Amino acid sequence: MDDAAERLADVKAAIADAAKRAQRKPADICLIAVSKTHDADAIRPLIAAGQRHFGENRVQEAAAKWPALRAEAADITLHLIGQLQSNKAEEAVMLFDAIHSVDRSSLVQALAKACEKTGRRPQLFIQVNIGDEEQKGGCAVRDLPALLAEAAEAGLTIEGLMAIPPAEVEPAPYFALLDELAERHGLPLRSMGMSGDYETAVMLGATHVRVGTALFGSRGSGIDQKPIYPPSLSRT
Numbered sequence: 001m002d003d004a005a006e007r008l009a010d011v012k013a014a015i016a017d018a019a020k021r022a023q024r025k026p027a028d029i030c031l032i033a034v035s036k037t038h039d040a041d042a043i044r045p046l047i048a049a050g051q052r053h054f055g056e057n058r059v060q061e062a063a064a065k066w067p068a069l070r071a072e073a074a075d076i077t078l079h080l081i082g083q084l085q086s087n088k089a090e091e092a093v094m095l096f097d098a099i100h101s102v103d104r105s106s107l108v109q110a111l112a113k114a115c116e117k118t119g120r121r122p123q124l125f126i127q128v129n130i131g132d133e134e135q136k137g138g139c140a141v142r143d144l145p146a147l148l149a150e151a152a153e154a155g156l157t158i159e160g161l162m163a164i165p166p167a168e169v170e171p172a173p174y175f176a177l178l179d180e181l182a183e184r185h186g187l188p189l190r191s192m193g194m195s196g197d198y199e200t201a202v203m204l205g206a207t208h209v210r211v212g213t214a215l216f217g218s219r220g221s222g223i224d225q226k227p228i229y230p231p232s233l234s235r236t
Helices: 003-021 040-048 059-072 086-095 105-118 141-153 172-184 198-203
Strands: 030-034 053-056 077-080 098-102 123-127 158-162 189-191 208-211
Touching: 003 030, 003 040, 003 198, 040 059, 053 059, 059 077, 059 086, 077 086, 086 105, 098 105, 098 158, 105 141, 123 141, 123 189, 141 158, 141 172, 158 172, 172 189, 172 198, 189 208, 198 208
Parallel strands: 030 053, 030 208, 053 077, 077 098, 098 123, 123 158, 158 189
Antiparallel strands: none
């Protein structure tokens, strides 16, 4: 077993163990390999090992490397997990199968227009600023009901919530809060948990965990290629 396959197997085993301890089915947790800043050569071994869900932070970086990778593995599911500018909404809708960072009115409106124009409907999550941190993106907890209502009014289907707990603190209470908020609003999906805490997140209801370092090691140096948007990229 090569290094990528071994790392992937270890993470999947840890997810399965955490799920069983929480009396959940391991198959109900989606592992997103966070490939931001990693080039195609670093990503291919994980694809070869069977990983199919990948997460990127930036539209331009993803557009530079994923069309070629998807030509090699057409069944890839691509998740946008970083902040999204409203003027990049159409590009994001064309490129990504899921967007985890819906967090404000202007973006809701931009995504609604993009979905109407392109005919594509990515899976959507509202990002919640669960720790009420000024430096982080995300909808304030108190503003969540209004943003959900606006998304529904605009014709968007929100399927879940996403959050990143504050650093250097115990994440469990924040995961529990996100789970409670999702339950309260009838949303089935919870995107929470990263390399250092994904097992805790699974035990507290995560349906999607975003794991980078545990799968790739240290971050790459970034991608400098120009983005490419071939017509074949659109997935329905």
